Amino acid sequence: MQPSNRLEQIWLALESVTDPEIDESVVSLDFVSEVKIDESNGIEIEFRLPTYWCAPNFAFLMASDMRDAVSELDWVADVTVRLVDHFSAELINRGVARKQDFRDAFPGETDDDLCALRQKFLGQAYERRQELLLKHLFGLGSDPTSILGLRLSDLLSLALDQQGAALRALYLFVWRKSHPNAGKEAMAFTTWEGTPVDPRDLKDYLRKIAGARRNAAFNGFICRSLLAERAGDKR
Amino acid sequence: MFTTTSGEKIFVVDGHVHLWDGSDENIKNRYGEEFIKCFYDYHKLSPKEYVWPYKKYQKYTDEDFEQDIFQNGYVDFAIFNPQYLGDFYYNGFSSLERNETFRKKHPDRVIANGFWDPRNEEAGLKQLEKDVEKYGWKGVKLYTAEWKGDSKGWKLTDPWSYRYLEKSQELGIKNVHVHKGPTIRPLNKDAFDVGDVDETATLFPDLNFIVEHCGLPRLNDFTFIAAQEPNVYAGLAVAIALIHTRPRYFSEIISELLFWLGPDRILFGSDYALWQPKWIIEKFMDLQLPEDLAAETGQITMEMKKKILGENAARLYNIPISDGASSPKRAESPEPVRKVAPVA
Structure with missing residues (x-):
C-alpha cells in the first residue's frame, strides 16, 4: 500500500468523527489542520478549534473519537492527537494520550464521565x-x-x-x-x-x-465564521 | 429614534452595550488576550464597512460611543450590562466607575447596571449594599461562567446566589440580566446551561430575568423555560447580529421567540462594541419573515418591532417614551409609562 493511500485512509476515518454540537464531520469543518505518518506507521493528527475557549469536554470527545477512529485501521501502530491553540490543550492532549476518562483528565472539575x-x-x-x-x-x-x-x-x-x-x-x-x-x-x-x-x-x-437543527446550525455558522477569522489572523 | 419611510418615529432602547477596556495595558494574562481576540472575531460578523481596526476595538473612547450609539445608532436610551472578568484584566473588562462617569454625562439617556458574584459570599453582600447605595442600580448583569481562582463558574441555583438574589430584591433591583449564550468554558457542568433560570425564576417571581443571547445555541431549552415562566425575557444581543450574515436563520429565531414568548418579552440589544446598532436596526426594520415561517407563526408586524426595539425595555426600566418632540426625561413614577409614539 502506498503512503498516499494510507493518508487517504486516515482522512476517511476522520470523516466519521463529528463535532457533537454541530453534527458535522471535523474534516468538513476544517478542524483538522495536519495529518502525518512516520516510518513506523505512527500517526500524528493536529487539530484546532474556532476559539481558544471552545468547550473542553467537546474537544476531549472529538480528540478521543479521532484517536479511536484512526486506531481501527489495522496497519496503524499508534496515534497521537494534538489540539493546538486552546486554553486546556495540555490537559486534553495528555488525557487522550493516556486514554483517560474526562473526569481523570480534569481532576476536581467534574464528577461525571462523558457518557x-x-x-x-x-x-x-x-x-x-x-x-x-x-x-x-x-x-x-x-x-x-x-x-x-x-x-x-x-x-x-x-x-x-x-x-x-x-x-x-x-x-x-x-x-x-x-x-x-x-x-x-x-x-x-x-x-x-x-x-x-x-x-x-x-x-x-x-x-x-x-430545535436540534437550529442549535446545530447556529453552532456551525458561528464556528465556521470564527475559525475562518482565526485562521486568517495566522496567515 | 428611528424614523420609518412613512415618517413614523420608533423609540429605541439598546438593552445591551459596553464601554470596555481590552487594551494591552489592562490585559493580565493570556486569557485576557484571547478573550478580546475572540470578541474581535465575533465583531467581524459585521458588514465590512463597520469593522474597526483591532487596536481601536480593544479600547474605544466615550466619543466613539456617543457617535455610534446616540448620533448614528438611533438609540434613545442605552443600558450598560457590564462584565467584570477580574481574573483576566487588571481593572476589569468593564469598569463600574467609567460607566457611572459616562452615565452622569448622559443621565437622560443611559442606565448603568451593576454586577455581583455569589462566590464573594458575605463580603460581597455588604459590597452590594454599598454599590446600590452609590449607584442606585435597578438591574444587574450576571456572568455565570466567570473564572475566579479555581472556580470556573457558578449557577443561579447555588445557595449563595439565592442570598444575593434576595438581597438584590430587598435593595430594589428589578432586572437580572443573565448571560446565557455561546459556549465559552463549560466542562460537563455547563456554566451557560439555561436550566438554572427555570427554578430561579419560579422562586423569584418579582424579579425579571432577561436571558441575554436567548441561550443560543440552546434556543429550544430556553424557549421551553421561557414559555412557562412569565418573568423570563429574551435579550436579543448576538442573535440579532446574525441578521446581516444569516437573515434566514435570524428569522427562524425571532419567529420561535414570538411563538413561545410573544412580542412583549423580547428586548433589543446590540452588544456594542461587538456590533453597531445602526445597521442592525436598519435591517431589523426592513425584516419580513419568509413565507413558510410566517405561515407557521405569523408575520412580524410594526407593532411587534416597536415593542422589541424599545417599549419592552422601557416598561422594565420605567423609561418614559418620548415622541421625539422633546428630549426624554427619566421617570420618577414607579408605574411604567407606556405611550406609543404617534404616527406622523
Whole structure:
C-alpha cells in the first residue's frame, strides 16, 4: 500500500468523527489542520478549534473519537492527537494520550464521565437528521401517515434520489447506534425515546425536533465564521 | 429614534452595550488576550464597512460611543450590562466607575447596571449594599461562567446566589440580566446551561430575568423555560447580529421567540462594541419573515418591532417614551409609562 493511500485512509476515518454540537464531520469543518505518518506507521493528527475557549469536554470527545477512529485501521501502530491553540490543550492532549476518562483528565472539575453527554448529543443528531429526512420525504408529496408507519425494511427499499439517499444514510447511521438490536421490522421513525409519532401530533413534533437543527446550525455558522477569522489572523 | 419611510418615529432602547477596556495595558494574562481576540472575531460578523481596526476595538473612547450609539445608532436610551472578568484584566473588562462617569454625562439617556458574584459570599453582600447605595442600580448583569481562582463558574441555583438574589430584591433591583449564550468554558457542568433560570425564576417571581443571547445555541431549552415562566425575557444581543450574515436563520429565531414568548418579552440589544446598532436596526426594520415561517407563526408586524426595539425595555426600566418632540426625561413614577409614539 502506498503512503498516499494510507493518508487517504486516515482522512476517511476522520470523516466519521463529528463535532457533537454541530453534527458535522471535523474534516468538513476544517478542524483538522495536519495529518502525518512516520516510518513506523505512527500517526500524528493536529487539530484546532474556532476559539481558544471552545468547550473542553467537546474537544476531549472529538480528540478521543479521532484517536479511536484512526486506531481501527489495522496497519496503524499508534496515534497521537494534538489540539493546538486552546486554553486546556495540555490537559486534553495528555488525557487522550493516556486514554483517560474526562473526569481523570480534569481532576476536581467534574464528577461525571462523558457518557451522558455523548448520549445527549446522539439524541440531538437523531432528531436533526430525522427532521431533515422527514421534510425531504414530505416534500416529495409522500403521505405523512404512511411515512410515519414505515418499517426499517420499507425505508431501505424506498427509491430516493441522490440527496434523499444521502439524508437516509445519515439518519440510519445514528438510528443504528440507538437501535443496536433492532431488526428489519422495527419502526423507522419513532421519537428519540422510542415511542411512535401520532400523525395528529406531527406538526408539534416537527416543531420540537427542529430545535436540534437550529442549535446545530447556529453552532456551525458561528464556528465556521470564527475559525475562518482565526485562521486568517495566522496567515 | 428611528424614523420609518412613512415618517413614523420608533423609540429605541439598546438593552445591551459596553464601554470596555481590552487594551494591552489592562490585559493580565493570556486569557485576557484571547478573550478580546475572540470578541474581535465575533465583531467581524459585521458588514465590512463597520469593522474597526483591532487596536481601536480593544479600547474605544466615550466619543466613539456617543457617535455610534446616540448620533448614528438611533438609540434613545442605552443600558450598560457590564462584565467584570477580574481574573483576566487588571481593572476589569468593564469598569463600574467609567460607566457611572459616562452615565452622569448622559443621565437622560443611559442606565448603568451593576454586577455581583455569589462566590464573594458575605463580603460581597455588604459590597452590594454599598454599590446600590452609590449607584442606585435597578438591574444587574450576571456572568455565570466567570473564572475566579479555581472556580470556573457558578449557577443561579447555588445557595449563595439565592442570598444575593434576595438581597438584590430587598435593595430594589428589578432586572437580572443573565448571560446565557455561546459556549465559552463549560466542562460537563455547563456554566451557560439555561436550566438554572427555570427554578430561579419560579422562586423569584418579582424579579425579571432577561436571558441575554436567548441561550443560543440552546434556543429550544430556553424557549421551553421561557414559555412557562412569565418573568423570563429574551435579550436579543448576538442573535440579532446574525441578521446581516444569516437573515434566514435570524428569522427562524425571532419567529420561535414570538411563538413561545410573544412580542412583549423580547428586548433589543446590540452588544456594542461587538456590533453597531445602526445597521442592525436598519435591517431589523426592513425584516419580513419568509413565507413558510410566517405561515407557521405569523408575520412580524410594526407593532411587534416597536415593542422589541424599545417599549419592552422601557416598561422594565420605567423609561418614559418620548415622541421625539422633546428630549426624554427619566421617570420618577414607579408605574411604567407606556405611550406609543404617534404616527406622523
